[in-house]
Amino acid sequence: MSVLLAAENIGKRFGGVQALKNVSLTIREKEIYGLIGPNGAGKTTFFNVLTGLYAKDVGEVHFAGQTLELGSPHRVAAAGIARTFQNIRLFGNMTALENVMVGRHVRTKAGVFGAILRTASQREEEAAIHRRAEELLRYVGIAHRAGDLARHLSYGDQRRLEIARALATEPKLLALDEPAAGMNATETAALRQLIEGLRNDGLTVLLIEHDVKLVMGLCDRVAVLDYGEKIAEDVPEVVQRDPKVIEAYLGTSAH
Amino acid sequence: MRKICLPRWLGMTLIVVALLALPLVLTQVGTAWVRIANLAILFIFLSLGLNIVVGMAGLLDLGYVAFYAVGAYTWALLASPHFGVHLPFWIILPIGALLACIAGAVLGAPTLRLRGDYLAIVTLGFGEIVRIFMNNLSSPFNITNGPKGITRIDSFSVGDMDFRSTDTLLGIDFTGPTKYYYVLLLLLLFVIVVNLRLQKSRIGRAWVAIREDEIAAKAAGINTRNIKLLAFAMGASFGGIAGGMFAAMQGFVSPESFVLHESIMILAMVVLGGMGNVWGVIAGALLLSFVPEFLRYTVEPAQMALFGHLLIEPEVLRMLIFGVALVLTMRFRPAGLWPESRHKREMGEMNEERG
Numbered sequence: 001m002s003v004l005l006a007a008e009n010i011g012k013r014f015g016g017v018q019a020l021k022n023v024s025l026t027i028r029e030k031e032i033y034g035l036i037g038p039n040g041a042g043k044t045t046f047f048n049v050l051t052g053l054y055a056k057d058v059g060e061v062h063f064a065g066q067t068l069e070l071g072s073p074h075r076v077a078a079a080g081i082a083r084t085f086q087n088i089r090l091f092g093n094m095t096a097l098e099n100v101m102v103g104r105h106v107r108t109k110a111g112v113f114g115a116i117l118r119t120a121s122q123r124e125e126e127a128a129i130h131r132r133a134e135e136l137l138r139y140v141g142i143a144h145r146a147g148d149l150a151r152h153l154s155y156g157d158q159r160r161l162e163i164a165r166a167l168a169t170e171p172k173l174l175a176l177d178e179p180a181a182g183m184n185a186t187e188t189a190a191l192r193q194l195i196e197g198l199r200n201d202g203l204t205v206l207l208i209e210h211d212v213k214l215v216m217g218l219c220d221r222v223a224v225l226d227y228g229e230k231i232a233e234d235v236p237e238v239v240q241r242d243p244k245v246i247e248a249y250l251g252t253s254a255h
Numbered sequence: 256m257r258k259i260c261l262p263r264w265l266g267m268t269l270i271v272v273a274l275l276a277l278p279l280v281l282t283q284v285g286t287a288w289v290r291i292a293n294l295a296i297l298f299i300f301l302s303l304g305l306n307i308v309v310g311m312a313g314l315l316d317l318g319y320v321a322f323y324a325v326g327a328y329t330w331a332l333l334a335s336p337h338f339g340v341h342l343p344f345w346i347i348l349p350i351g352a353l354l355a356c357i358a359g360a361v362l363g364a365p366t367l368r369l370r371g372d373y374l375a376i377v378t379l380g381f382g383e384i385v386r387i388f389m390n391n392l393s394s395p396f397n398i399t400n401g402p403k404g405i406t407r408i409d410s411f412s413v414g415d416m417d418f419r420s421t422d423t424l425l426g427i428d429f430t431g432p433t434k435y436y437y438v439l440l441l442l443l444l445f446v447i448v449v450n451l452r453l454q455k456s457r458i459g460r461a462w463v464a465i466r467e468d469e470i471a472a473k474a475a476g477i478n479t480r481n482i483k484l485l486a487f488a489m490g491a492s493f494g495g496i497a498g499g500m501f502a503a504m505q506g507f508v509s510p511e512s513f514v515l516h517e518s519i520m521i522l523a524m525v526v527l528g529g530m531g532n533v534w535g536v537i538a539g540a541l542l543l544s545f546v547p548e549f550l551r552y553t554v555e556p557a558q559m560a561l562f563g564h565l566l567i568e569p570e571v572l573r574m575l576i577f578g579v580a581l582v583l584t585m586r587f588r589p590a591g592l593w594p595e596s597r598h599k600r601e602m603g604e605m606n607e608e609r610g
Contacts, residue, residue, distance in 0.1 A: 051474060077476030085474070091467035093595075094460075102464045106476025108457055112489065115456035116449050126456070169476050 010059035034219035052076040082171035092151035100133035103168025289432040295544035304493025310530035312486035313466025318382025322491040324513035326498020334409035355495025363487030404509025529591025
């Protein structure tokens with residue numbers, strides 16, 4: 001499998017805290033790649049650097065044959081990386097459908113004059129946006145909530161809606177930040193199915209997760225961060241037995 | 256379906272007829288009322304422009320009157336003896352809109368990182384800067400004529416028809432203000448269509464997305480910098496058109512007309528009517544322009560009749576009632592009198608939950 005994303009020596013410092021230290025990792029096409037680590041290990045920071053919300057200090061990210069312009073989220077989205085957030089960030093006072101329609105922004109181009117004059121191409125594009133958004137809501141299984149305000153959706157549905165909005169940007173890589181956080185067993189199982197379905201449909205998934213069971217069962221490969229450094233990267237079976245990983249999670253073994 | 260469609264069509268016709276007949280009826284009451292109606296339309300213009308910035312994109316702008324000033328001075332300078340330039344309206348109005356647009360972008364650019372209160376403070380300062388500029392740009396080169404303002408501004412004219420004089424058509428007298436009313440109504444129709452269409456477009460959705468959650472909007476691929484600048488520029492251009500018409504109608508502009516009070520008034524119209532909803536904003540603008548005028552004409556006679564002498568100055572009472580009305584609205588209808596449909600749906604659900 002060819003490499004889709006290669007992060008090289010990413011470093012990020014917040015004041016006196018080195019949140020990321022020379023993190024390098026490669027994600028291959030069509031794999032589910034897990035990023036785990038104890039609280040404060042730098043997983044979300046890595047995510048934010050990767051998706052352009054934070055400016056990195058050093059390092060480079062190569063993605064699908066080009067070097068990503070980090071520090072500019074809309075360009076990252078245009079390049080084909082979509083993300084969700086650990087604490088769901090939806091457009092609360094927009095309907096579920098509108099939320100997904102916003103996701104189409106980066107793949108469409110009608111401007112002010114198109115909208116004012118209602119040109120044929122603008123109307124066509126608008127109809128296509130609408131159709132695609134409905135499809136995606138159906139895909140994640142919340143088509144029946146299309147007309148409801150995003151903030152009135154249940155927690156699990158909000159997670160799904162966020163994924164649908166991310167998918168609307170036509171990503172090559174979908175980055176999910178703790179999608180199972182706060183979900184019960186049934187919801188987690190459904191989420192797992194959804195993620196597997198995404199991969200089967202040809203998407204590459206980067207998954208940050210606390211739920212180790214979910215990560216180990218779902219991911220093809222896993223990287224472990226601890227204190228901003230990558231301490232392991234391999235298939236789940238190997239990572240699970242890595243002494244450094246065990247130490248990071250459980251502390252030094254007691255005698 | 257037919258049963259629903261027919262009355263609606265009929266209702267629209269009635270509204271159109273009423274709007275067309277309004278100035279003729281008002282003229283019978285007094286030409287002053289037609290002028291008030293015209294000013295009300297100008298305020299609808301302004302609040303619809305501000306609605307793009309505040310209501311849709313969620314950027315609190317307290318200096319909106321600056322763009323009104325830019326439009327008004329553009330007309331004043333390009334169609335008055337001050338510079339001896341007399342350009343026709345179809346050149347000046349677009350120039351005014353464009354200059355206001357540029358002013359909007361100039362204000363927008365340095366404030367992109369600011370939100371809420373901080374943005375409000377900067378925009379408030381911007382409004383004052385523009386007014387003070389108008390006040391002082393009289394030396395060494397006399398551009399704006401300073402606090403004395405610019406007088407004898409050309410009125411709106413199409414071909415040979417001057418909008419200052421009265422014309423008679425089919426035995427009906429069309430006074431100057433009445434003619435202005437029709438022009439403003441036409442422009443208003445244009446502005447409403449533009450607003451409604453923008454609201455339901457890719458750009459409009461991006462504005463609302465930024466209002467709702469800027470970080471999520473960025474992550475969803477929206478270039479928030481450009482889209483915010485666009486909101487400032489679009490909103491400002493409406494202010495520019497309104498300003499041009501204001502100058503033409505009044506025949507006189509001075510910095511006095513563009514004080515902070517006006518900005519706050521326009522903002523109050525947007526908030527009272529219902530942020531984000533075009534019809535709500537129109538209702539808010541109508542209410543806040545007509546009620547004070549109505550009070551102005553009724554408070555004094557009412558007091559004279561009741562007490563035989565004037566107890567409270569009309570101006571004081573006007574502001575008092577105004578304040579109470581605003582407080583009551585915020586208490587009982589916090590999303591405005593006629594909120595955006597999504598907000599309304601929410602309110603409905605809340606009531607259901609309670610009941």
